[in-house]
Amino acid sequence: MSEENFSESPSGPTPSSESLYPGSRHSLPVRRPSFDFDAVVPKHWIGGNALATHVFNGLQLLFPAGERFFIRSVKAALPQVEDEGLRVQARAFVAQEAMHTREHEQWNLRLEAQGYRIEPHLRRFASMLRFIARYTPNSLQLALTAGAEHYTALLGTIALTQPIMREHMHPVMEQLIVWHACEEVEHKAVAFDVMQASGIGYAMRILGYLLSTVMLVGWTVAGTRMLLKQDGLSRREVKALGQALPRQNEAAVRRKIGAGFRAYFRRDFHPNESDELVVARRELASVGLDLVVSPDPAGA
């Protein structure tokens, strides 16, 4: 894996000395992993459980088109950003999300190779995003992006700190998820800060957040159902799969999601008021994708 560093420091990323706080201008390394999905990842890659697998698949289906939307909305707001440190982070945000898009597109191709018909679902989702991009103001699109980024950071933090599901994942998928989760934590405040710098107020911020909530939940549930249906599973079989899932940390995860959901409504909320940077980079190293800086001839 190669990596490009967007830190303003010429000496490269210094994860041990960095932390997240409102206004922090920490480095956002753009890593370029390449995951080997071919043939090695089974259909039901979380412990053979189709339900757990397809909840993750249902969410991941949304990433390529969703992240392209995020990139466009942040880029469109950049002329209003005067803080050079934030502009550097915004460019790194774009580069990180572009890498996520690339790898999740590969995963979507793998799902098709496994026999799933996902194209109509992806097409409907992409046309809804095109509709939003065409007929709503940039301010709402940026608020929607900032709201969605709150969720990717929240879910990423859970994936990094609650290893219960990861224990049962195929190692290649665990790498994909930990890499993506780590970078969502690293750049969790960028869209929010760009939104603030663009002068977007509380009402629009919350409108975008609520819209992102409805879209994220609705499309993930729809994708999960579609994949379970294509596996030919009955309701009873799906229920049994749900009962077979490990439950040790369920209450803690529910509390974390509830607290995270409510926090965004506080007027003084900021994504970097909690700092998970050290744990994120530690978990990345734990799956063999550690921070080795190497020259990147391809550029961002």
Ligand SMILES: [Fe+2]
């Ligand atoms: Fe992402």
Ligand SMILES: [Fe+2]
């Ligand atoms: Fe993101």
